[in-house]
Amino acid sequence: MVSVAGVAAPTWLTGVNPVAKLAAALVIAVGLVLSVDWVSALTALVLEFALLMALRVPLRVMVTRAAMVTFAAALTALTILLYGESRGVVHWHFLLITVSDGSITLAVATFLRVLAIALPSVLLFVDTEPTELADGLGQVLRLPARFVLGALAGVRLVGLLGQDWRYLGYARRARGVADQGRVKRAAGQAFALLVSAIRRGSTLATAMEARGFGAHPTRTWARPSPFGGREVALICAAFVVVAVAVATSVGTGHWNFVATR
Amino acid sequence: MSAPPSPGGGVAVSAQGWQWRHAGRAQWALRGLDLAIEPGERVLLLGASGSGKSTLLQGLAGLLDSNEDGDETGRLLVDGAPPARRRSRIGMVLQNPDSQVILSRVGDDVAFGMENFNVERAAIWPRVRRALAAVGLDLPLSRETSALSGGQQQRLALAGVIAMNPGLILLDEPTANLDPAGVVEVRDAVAAAAASTGATLVVVEHRTAVWLPVVDRVIVLGDDGRVVADGPPEDTLGRQRDMLQRAGVWVPGAELPAITRRHAPGARLLEAANLSVGYRADDGSHDLTFDVDRGAVTVVTGPNGTGKSALALTLGGLLPPRGGTLTADETFAPAPRRRSPVEWKSRELLTRIGSVFQNPEHQFLTATVRDELALGPRALKKDDAAVADTCDALLDRLRLAHVADVNPYTLSGGEQRRLSVATVLATAPGLIILDEPTFGQDRNTWAELVRMLAEIADDGAAVVAITHDLDFAGLLADQRVDLGAWHAETAADTPW
Numbered sequence: 001m002v003s004v005a006g007v008a009a010p011t012w013l014t015g016v017n018p019v020a021k022l023a024a025a026l027v028i029a030v031g032l033v034l035s036v037d038w039v040s041a042l043t044a045l046v047l048e049f050a051l052l053m054a055l056r057v058p059l060r061v062m063v064t065r066a067a068m069v070t071f072a073a074a075l076t077a078l079t080i081l082l083y084g085e086s087r088g089v090v091h092w093h094f095l096l097i098t099v100s101d102g103s104i105t106l107a108v109a110t111f112l113r114v115l116a117i118a119l120p121s122v123l124l125f126v127d128t129e130p131t132e133l134a135d136g137l138g139q140v141l142r143l144p145a146r147f148v149l150g151a152l153a154g155v156r157l158v159g160l161l162g163q164d165w166r167y168l169g170y171a172r173r174a175r176g177v178a179d180q181g182r183v184k185r186a187a188g189q190a191f192a193l194l195v196s197a198i199r200r201g202s203t204l205a206t207a208m209e210a211r212g213f214g215a216h217p218t219r220t221w222a223r224p225s226p227f228g229g230r231e232v233a234l235i236c237a238a239f240v241v242v243a244v245a246v247a248t249s250v251g252t253g254h255w256n257f258v259a260t261r
Numbered sequence: 262m263s264a265p266p267s268p269g270g271g272v273a274v275s276a277q278g279w280q281w282r283h284a285g286r287a288q289w290a291l292r293g294l295d296l297a298i299e300p301g302e303r304v305l306l307l308g309a310s311g312s313g314k315s316t317l318l319q320g321l322a323g324l325l326d327s328n329e330d331g332d333e334t335g336r337l338l339v340d341g342a343p344p345a346r347r348r349s350r351i352g353m354v355l356q357n358p359d360s361q362v363i364l365s366r367v368g369d370d371v372a373f374g375m376e377n378f379n380v381e382r383a384a385i386w387p388r389v390r391r392a393l394a395a396v397g398l399d400l401p402l403s404r405e406t407s408a409l410s411g412g413q414q415q416r417l418a419l420a421g422v423i424a425m426n427p428g429l430i431l432l433d434e435p436t437a438n439l440d441p442a443g444v445v446e447v448r449d450a451v452a453a454a455a456a457s458t459g460a461t462l463v464v465v466e467h468r469t470a471v472w473l474p475v476v477d478r479v480i481v482l483g484d485d486g487r488v489v490a491d492g493p494p495e496d497t498l499g500r501q502r503d504m505l506q507r508a509g510v511w512v513p514g515a516e517l518p519a520i521t522r523r524h525a526p527g528a529r530l531l532e533a534a535n536l537s538v539g540y541r542a543d544d545g546s547h548d549l550t551f552d553v554d555r556g557a558v559t560v561v562t563g564p565n566g567t568g569k570s571a572l573a574l575t576l577g578g579l580l581p582p583r584g585g586t587l588t589a590d591e592t593f594a595p596a597p598r599r600r601s602p603v604e605w606k607s608r609e610l611l612t613r614i615g616s617v618f619q620n621p622e623h624q625f626l627t628a629t630v631r632d633e634l635a636l637g638p639r640a641l642k643k644d645d646a647a648v649a650d651t652c653d654a655l656l657d658r659l660r661l662a663h664v665a666d667v668n669p670y671t672l673s674g675g676e677q678r679r680l681s682v683a684t685v686l687a688t689a690p691g692l693i694i695l696d697e698p699t700f701g702q703d704r705n706t707w708a709e710l711v712r713m714l715a716e717i718a719d720d721g722a723a724v725v726a727i728t729h730d731l732d733f734a735g736l737l738a739d740q741r742v743d744l745g746a747w748h749a750e751t752a753a754d755t756p757w
Binding site for chain 1: 322324348349353355357359360361362363364365366368369372373374375376377378379380381382385386389407421425574577578579580606607608610611615616618623624625626636637640641670684688
């Protein structure tokens with residue numbers, strides 16, 4: 001399943017409305033995409049770590065979850081390092097590759113920025129059930145129930161796709177058509193998976209309809225989705241992180257608004 | 262438009278000259294149906310496949326829309342109104358357990374229907390607990406629905422229905438995909454639910470013996486969708502026995518087909534020595550030693566979750582053995598150095614080992630029945646004329662000629678099963694492995710399968726069948742492999 005509840009020990013974040021987590025992650029993301037300097041990114045990153053420690057997200061969880069994000073950020077940074085806009089002293093040149101002072105600075109800034117934006121999103125949702133997120137989206141944000149619950153039910157199907165994929169592999173081998181190159185075989189199998197996903201989706205829609213989904217314009221929600229002091233505090237904390245990061249950057253003269261570049 | 266919440270009890274159902282034709286079809290699925298079911302009656306609805314039983318259930322559930330899905334004449338009424346206006350009082354359980362689970366936690370899934378019908382939050386949770394108790398599902402509300410067995414998932418679906426306080430419960434072959442223990446589990450839950458709610462019950466099932474103790478009336482639909490018999494169970498079954506048997510209904514006490522076998526001893530194809538099977542490298546703890554010989558039927562039995570399907574996949578060369586060895590005879594293996602089927606090429610498997618999966622839809626790879634049959638022979642690079650000959654012969658032999666150009670997914674359950682067997686026969690493998698070939702089949706398809714497998718074995722192929730079906734095993738088994746003793750408790754957690 002997609003949910004990771006039960007894996008992580010309860011933290012201060014357990015039970016915080018997922019909508020607040022979503023909002024906090026969005027505030028940080030929007031605040032940080034406005035500039036590409038390294039100061040604001042680093043400041044935000046440090047503050048985020050402090051915040052997550054204060055919220056008692058276990059270090060082990062942070063490290064394991066952060067590993068994937070760090071890897072992705074490093075990959076992005078490497079690309080920019082090798083192919084980024086060349087400025088200042090050129091340190092190395094090979095075919096299309098140019099490593100210069102400009103590309104080094106930009107790579108570091110990008111690495112920190114991707115981390116600073118992605119880390120809170122990943123860590124805030126460590127112990128969030130998709131069901132609770134849907135409850136929040138429906139009750140707090142009042143998004144249309146049809147959309148929210150359709151998506152929620154669809155998420156559950158993702159777990160079944162792994163099973164379908166394995167069976168498709170068995171079927172192709174048993175039916176004598178699996179002796180192709182790996183790429184061609186995977187492509188054919190992926191198409192078959194798509195077809196089976198659509199079939200599963202339409203059966204699911206029938207099952208939902210049979211249970212009265214969409215029979216009334218309104219619905220009730222079995223699980224409350226409270227939004228109170230803790231939620232507001234989390235969103236405020238996110239604003240503080242962004243404000244301090246931007247202020248530090250502007251104050252030290254590193255601020256570099258994307259639109260004016 | 263919301264129906265007044267009446268305090269439980271069953272509702273009346275009536276059909277007055279009702280007929281329905283699916284969009285794009287020339288023939289009516291049901292014609293001029295006249296029917297009256299009293300509140301609280303428990304009805305078993307019987308008839309041949311294609312007699313419109315499922316269509317009637319869908320109509321009663323309010324899932325047929327005459328603007329979009331087809332043409333309707335006459336009247337079909339639930340509690341005096343069209344079913345679509347009584348939806349909050351009608352609950353339905355379908356055949357396939359895993360297509361009915363909607364949410365990922367048990368409690369949320371049961372609550373889903375009540376939310377849709379605007380039940381107040383405070384009222385929802387007591388009803389969730391009562392409904393789960395009524396179907397005997399004693400699980401924490403936060404239990405993952407994906408970890409439930411098929412029988413538990415069906416009871417969960419039933420709990421979702423009961424929690425709605427229904428006046429009419431509709432069951433469309435609710436036990437067709439379950440093992441014998443699951444069948445009894447679900448049947449008893451239905452009986453308890455009907456007793457506690459007083460709801461009117463309409464069940465469609467082939468296996469009459471299972472449901473007779475629960476129902477008080479049997480209605481039989483004829484081929485053109487008219488009622489041909491209607492009355493108390495024993496009486497109706499007695500009078501219509503011949504007709505029902507011809508229609509493929511399992512009538513209690515009907516004699517099994519007579520099978521005469523040649524039992525000519527054949528060469529050994531595979532040898533399993535201390536074999537252990539599983540989906541992951543760390544999960545086999547069997548210790549199976551047996552041979553698979555030409556001319557013989559090997560029947561594999563054992564409760565759910567003991568790795569029967571994994572054994573089928575392993576013997577079929579689709580899953581590596583997790584322990585011990587599986588060795589093909591040197592005359593059977595494609596090369597002396599590659600004796601384990603999992604090392605063979607996909608094309609080498611075709612003429613040696615054919616696998617028929619439990620769910621036929623899992624093995625269909627093309628868009629028409631004819632292409633499906635041609636897939637194997639074409640992979641063997643047979644010329645077009647030879648491929649066409651093979652296909653035509655199989656279409657005839659398995660009575661699929663009339664659907665040759667149809668998409669396999671749109672076939673009936675019996676046709677899909679025949680096609681899945683036919684695709685394997687198309688390349689004439691020395692060994693045929695079938696996983697639960699008789700699940701959900703009506704009696705005609707069942708008898709046909711038994712006869713065909715006996716014939717295949719007598720013609721010199723080896724047959725391995727995984728099954729829960731005791732009659733099937735009794736008629737065909739030359740050798741039995743029982744997985745019953747092996748670590749049933751650990752494997753019960755896997756979703757397979």
